[in-house]
Amino acid sequence: MNKEELLSKLKAIITPYVQNEEGLKNLNIHTDFIKDLEINSANLVDVVLDVEDEFDIEIDNESMEKMLTVEASIAIIESKLQEK
């Protein structure tokens, strides 16, 4: 899976939880889920659980705490996919 595919899958996952539509329009690797998209902490958990289902990977607590930006999330997803 290339980065673009990964980003588009990630965008589809986060979209239902986004409160700031402007932030979603400008989505890029530096987008911060809380600051730019106004996703709350409860929905961040849903993002992580949806990522697990979509990519068939398991996210541990330590990785979850890092998944606050698009860039960090993609890095974690890529590394978990490699471990498979």
Place this chain on the structure above:
Amino acid sequence: MNKENIIQKLPYTKPFLFVDEIIEIDDIHIKGAYTFLQDEYFYKGHFKDNPITPGVILTECMAQIGMACFGIYLLKGEWNQAKNGIAITSSDMNFYKPVYPTEKVVVIAEKEYFRFNKLKCKVAMYNSEDILVAKGIVSGMTFIKNDE
């Protein structure tokens, strides 16, 4: 963690404690009960001369049993009332029957997931005739309190 000391660990008190007893509890479900008093404070205003338990209070009762009590149990001793906070993060509820003063209700919650400190449950409330009063989904989180 036994059924009795969970209620003592709750961060609520009268007039906003809506749990009398926990009837069953394990890793997948909880069953608890509350009897609404004749003189709960909200009956004075809901409604004028016609006391009926507000839906938000039924939701609160379901969340106190299905989120707070259940969550404290699932945290297995990690719960510290001085250090931890809890918050409801979403609720999607349907109501079927009114609940009047002095009625006893039983709440059953089944865990959908408990991960990263978020608990999501299917919850249902039944009256003393075992008729469904309310049903839905609630989610909540526990977090470390800070004094900013």
